[in-house]
Amino acid sequence: MASSSLFHSSPLCKPSFPCPSPKSTVFPTHFTIKAQSQTGSPLTQSNSAPINPTPPNAAPSKHRRPADENIRDEARRKNVNHSHRFSAKYVPFNADPSSTESYSLDEIVYRSQSGGLLDVQHDMEALKKYDGEYWRALFDSRVGKTTWPYGSGVWSKKEWVLPEIDSDDIVSAFEGNSNLFWAERYGKQFLGMNDLWVKHCGISHTGSFKDLGMTVLVSQVNRLRKMNRPVVGVGCASTGDTSAALSAYCAAAGIPAIVFLPANKISIAQLVQPIANGAFVLSIDTDFDGCMQLIREVTAELPIYLANSLNSLRLEGQKTAAIEILQQFDWEVPDWVIVPGGNLGNIYAFYKGFHMCKELGLVDRIPRLVCAQAANANPLYLYFKSGWKEFKPIRAGTTFASAIQIGDPVSIDRAVYALKNSNGIVEEATEEELMDAMAQADSTGMFICPHTGVALSALIKLRNSGVIGPTDRTVVVSTAHGLKFTQSKIDYHCKDIKDMACRFANPPVEVKADFGSVMDVLSKYLLSKAPKY
Numbered sequence: 001m002a003s004s005s006l007f008h009s010s011p012l013c014k015p016s017f018p019c020p021s022p023k024s025t026v027f028p029t030h031f032t033i034k035a036q037s038q039t040g041s042p043l044t045q046s047n048s049a050p051i052n053p054t055p056p057n058a059a060p061s062k063h064r065r066p067a068d069e070n071i072r073d074e075a076r077r078k079n080v081n082h083s084h085r086f087s088a089k090y091v092p093f094n095a096d097p098s099s100t101e102s103y104s105l106d107e108i109v110y111r112s113q114s115g116g117l118l119d120v121q122h123d124m125e126a127l128k129k130y131d132g133e134y135w136r137a138l139f140d141s142r143v144g145k146t147t148w149p150y151g152s153g154v155w156s157k158k159e160w161v162l163p164e165i166d167s168d169d170i171v172s173a174f175e176g177n178s179n180l181f182w183a184e185r186y187g188k189q190f191l192g193m194n195d196l197w198v199k200h201c202g203i204s205h206t207g208s209f210k211d212l213g214m215t216v217l218v219s220q221v222n223r224l225r226k227m228n229r230p231v232v233g234v235g236c237a238s239t240g241d242t243s244a245a246l247s248a249y250c251a252a253a254g255i256p257a258i259v260f261l262p263a264n265k266i267s268i269a270q271l272v273q274p275i276a277n278g279a280f281v282l283s284i285d286t287d288f289d290g291c292m293q294l295i296r297e298v299t300a301e302l303p304i305y306l307a308n309s310l311n312s313l314r315l316e317g318q319k320t321a322a323i324e325i326l327q328q329f330d331w332e333v334p335d336w337v338i339v340p341g342g343n344l345g346n347i348y349a350f351y352k353g354f355h356m357c358k359e360l361g362l363v364d365r366i367p368r369l370v371c372a373q374a375a376n377a378n379p380l381y382l383y384f385k386s387g388w389k390e391f392k393p394i395r396a397g398t399t400f401a402s403a404i405q406i407g408d409p410v411s412i413d414r415a416v417y418a419l420k421n422s423n424g425i426v427e428e429a430t431e432e433e434l435m436d437a438m439a440q441a442d443s444t445g446m447f448i449c450p451h452t453g454v455a456l457s458a459l460i461k462l463r464n465s466g467v468i469g470p471t472d473r474t475v476v477v478s479t480a481h482g483l484k485f486t487q488s489k490i491d492y493h494c495k496d497i498k499d500m501a502c503r504f505a506n507p508p509v510e511v512k513a514d515f516g517s518v519m520d521v522l523s524k525y526l527l528s529k530a531p532k533y
């Protein structure tokens, strides 16, 4: 087994390189992989604590940090920050290969010289010095631990996210590592599918996938502030989830958060999140696109750092959900991944995560991507249907999927790139379709948000048309927790929605407080449920 000092001095090592031992690989962190034999788990930590084989009744490990030390101090002492041999920078998104324009991640810049989007470009040559097996084993070795900062599903991929940030500057709630739920009953009963999965990104610190991106952005802001860069606060426009995540991470780091919300267009549960977390909340009489325009103007004038996904740092965190899906399938690639789309950063983040895994040899292909939009807010769908001829922003109409009520998505170019390069598809869902899909999913034990209902509706359409087959391994990305959207569920189950049949409503039965009445309704219910032989 390698000692800590070996890690500081040994050269990069992969099977084709000269290695200390022909069968061992040295991690840039304090882990080693030791190939013991063709079978068995070879992972051991350099501090000699075995990762796996603690016997069930073993006495508590003596391997504890000193009592006056916290996990951040412990990481500092062990200097777990070995990712410095990797680097990343901003470049214009999808730039011509001859372009030399680039910016340090420590610069405050959101747009390229020509006004286009930016992308975070990693030093792929440095990352490629390690093979796919190496990265798979490294990432797998960090799951389920509390080692700072790798206990986070995002920071467990630190070398691919923000390789140069000091672990000390990271602001994390150990986000990510979300449940990949086997939708056994829903798949079987409603779709005739046996390999349907729901990636529950909304079962998270603030209840949505935004936590994945926000830990990265706020960590970088933390670093910039320590470097005395002019960042007084961090701001965003939001349909409710970005603002919740921003406010929580800023509150954890003691950084002022400013959020622009479209008045009366987000749920109460979402509104209360930034309020409770002490953000400066502006409720503005416009829609999300109007708020987005205003925050862009304001952040150009004031020392407020922009936290929307126009800022490509966010997508570096969000892409880890794609890597996590592959990891949860033991690095087998699903056939389809369906993502609800609004401002359209996330669909590109998924593409980027999958593509990096392919480029670095962790997998040999990427899944086909589907972006699902509400029919009332469907600019990408219309563009797709036009054969990618002409993009026209729209004024988004009201939708129960309120977090994707967006008519002029900032990441339109990123989304088109992701879809074209993954043989992707765009689908849409009417209000009735998305609410019915949500109710059906809930009736099989989930509790999803309306945006996940949009993604499920897309799946239903693609199954009905035969595009997605019954045995295709399919992942639906659930983007927020259903508890943020209880009012829409109540309206549905009370059949209180104009022009909607609410076919799967399950309203409470009002019954008199006497034994006979209760027995009557229960008997009827049990009869309706009794198995028919």
Ligand SMILES: Cc1ncc(COP(=O)(O)O)c(C=O)c1O
Binding pocket: 208, 239, 241, 242, 309, 340, 341, 342, 343, 344, 345, 346, 347, 403, 404, 449, 451, 479, 480
């Ligand atoms: C719950 C939820 N789902 C989906 C989306 C769409 O993500 P994106 O804007 O990255 O397309 C958002 C935000 O826009 C959201 O808050």
Ligand SMILES: N[C@@H](CCOP(=O)(O)O)C(=O)O
Binding pocket: 236, 237, 238, 239, 240, 241, 242, 243, 307, 308, 309, 310, 342, 343, 345, 403, 404
């Ligand atoms: N749904 C988002 C809309 C803004 O998206 P972003 O990813 O660009 O921040 C929200 O919750 O605000």
